[in-house]
Amino acid sequence: MSDFKLHCFAQSGHSYKVALMLELCGADWEPVFVDFFGGEARSDAFKAINPMGECPVLTLPDGTTHAQSGVMLDVLSKHFGKFGPETEAERLEILRWTLWENHKLNSFQGIYRFLRIFLPEQMRNDDVIGFMRGRALGAINVLEAHLADREWIAADRPTTADIACAGYLFFPRDEYGWTDEERWPNIEAWQARVQALSGWKHPYDLMPGHPLPRKS
Numbered sequence: 001m002s003d004f005k006l007h008c009f010a011q012s013g014h015s016y017k018v019a020l021m022l023e024l025c026g027a028d029w030e031p032v033f034v035d036f037f038g039g040e041a042r043s044d045a046f047k048a049i050n051p052m053g054e055c056p057v058l059t060l061p062d063g064t065t066h067a068q069s070g071v072m073l074d075v076l077s078k079h080f081g082k083f084g085p086e087t088e089a090e091r092l093e094i095l096r097w098t099l100w101e102n103h104k105l106n107s108f109q110g111i112y113r114f115l116r117i118f119l120p121e122q123m124r125n126d127d128v129i130g131f132m133r134g135r136a137l138g139a140i141n142v143l144e145a146h147l148a149d150r151e152w153i154a155a156d157r158p159t160t161a162d163i164a165c166a167g168y169l170f171f172p173r174d175e176y177g178w179t180d181e182e183r184w185p186n187i188e189a190w191q192a193r194v195q196a197l198s199g200w201k202h203p204y205d206l207m208p209g210h211p212l213p214r215k216s
């Protein structure tokens, strides 16, 4: 049995942050597949694990469970002594970017992509999809500007803020329908640095459930 368990599924960028953190820390961990698209996260059994009805959920070696990816990154950072802050100013900077990615960067990309390709075709609404696309682009542009003159998001080295912001950015561009003009050179250079970290893996190689059987 592994030390850590992560309830997750391949298409989940919020889960990817934690799966990637576990991998980068060299943790002994295993994924527990959640059939999200089959409605498992809404089941009573899953809500007994996480009443918020969300993936991911992290189970620690002592059996404690945590919801919310930002909390998990903080817990793992302390557990392994990696990717954490060295000063109070860094702690606040990591917190600032983690709160922002959760509210905007990853939330908007995740919802936009869900509405665009995972929702059954007959339920898709072009106006809503267009709105979320704009919100996702706005957030991505904020990160692009921040990375213009720095290598890492919150410090002079990788921290959990980088792992948190990576959530939805490594999924294939065609899943978002980004055009050839919609490119972010600073983010792409930062992604290459993240990819060069020892232990990096693509979300679809790290978590179960890809490819998704398309129903529409």
Ligand SMILES: N[C@@H](CCC(=O)N[C@@H](CS)C(=O)NCC(=O)O)C(=O)O
Pocket (backbone or CB within 6 Å): 011, 012, 013, 014, 015, 041, 053, 054, 055, 056, 067, 068, 069, 070, 102, 110
């Ligand atoms: N703030 C949460 C977001 C998690 C989240 O939204 N997960 C999605 C799957 S990627 C989910 O379970 N959504 C269910 C819902 O919104 O009801 C975190 O960072 O862990």
